[in-house]
Amino acid sequence: MADINSVAPAGWESAKGSAAPSMSKKFTFDRYGVTREFLDRVADLSEEDGYHPNISFGTTYVNITIDARDGETLGNADRAFAEAVDRLARIDD
Amino acid sequence: MADINSVAPAGWESAKGSAAPSMSKKFTFDRYGVTREFLDRVADLSEEDGYHPNISFGTTYVNITIDARDGETLGNADRAFAEAVDRLARIDD
Numbered sequence: 024m025a026d027i028n029s030v031a032p033a034g035w036e037s038a039k040g041s042a043a044p045s046m047s048k049k050f051t052f053d054r055y056g057v058t059r060e061f062l063d064r065v066a067d068l069s070e071e072d073g074y075h076p077n078i079s080f081g082t083t084y085v086n087i088t089i090d091a092r093d094g095e096t097l098g099n100a101d102r103a104f105a106e107a108v109d110r111l112a113r114i115d116d
Numbered sequence: 117m118a119d120i121n122s123v124a125p126a127g128w129e130s131a132k133g134s135a136a137p138s139m140s141k142k143f144t145f146d147r148y149g150v151t152r153e154f155l156d157r158v159a160d161l162s163e164e165d166g167y168h169p170n171i172s173f174g175t176t177y178v179n180i181t182i183d184a185r186d187g188e189t190l191g192n193a194d195r196a197f198a199e200a201v202d203r204l205a206r207i208d209d
Binding site: 055059062066069070075076077078079080081082 | 148152155159162163168169170171172173174175
């Protein structure tokens with residue numbers, strides 16, 4: 024997993040069962056309102072960036088999986104997207 | 117799966133790997149804008165209803181899993197929620 028480790032920001036881990044190299048991270052929140060705010064922010068980021076990660080969520084958690092954009096190797100654009108998501112998770116309640 | 121069949125609307129199937137009885141359905145859309153509109157509608161429905169399903173989505177698909185609210189048996193409230201989700205998926209583009 025040298026590939027993942029060299030690119031993924033802290034807390035992002037190799038995703039299981041993905042075809043392309045990918046990294047995923049789970050974010051948890053105290054209540055649904057904060058979860059939804061985070062999801063809305065990620066959706067806006069996706070539209071700006073033109074990249075849409077795979078997302079799973081429930082009331083108080085969000086799992087985000089970022090696949091390698093080129094289908095082969097996680098690169099700087101993938102890392103930048105992950106870092107942007109990390110920033111969006113810092114929601115002042 | 118008599119339980120699922122008697123309660124789940126058409127197209128909803130028994131979810132794999134869930135602890136409580138649950139039903140899930142995959143919705144696909146032509147493009148992200150429609151996917152997001154659907155997600156927003158489901159989020160509004162969840163807030164009105166006070167029930168939050170587990171949702172997975174990517175650019176053009178949304179998987180929704182509804183767990184039995186009472187933790188034991190899928191009932192009328194679960195069925196009504198599924199039917200409401202089905203109605204929300206009819207998005208005029």
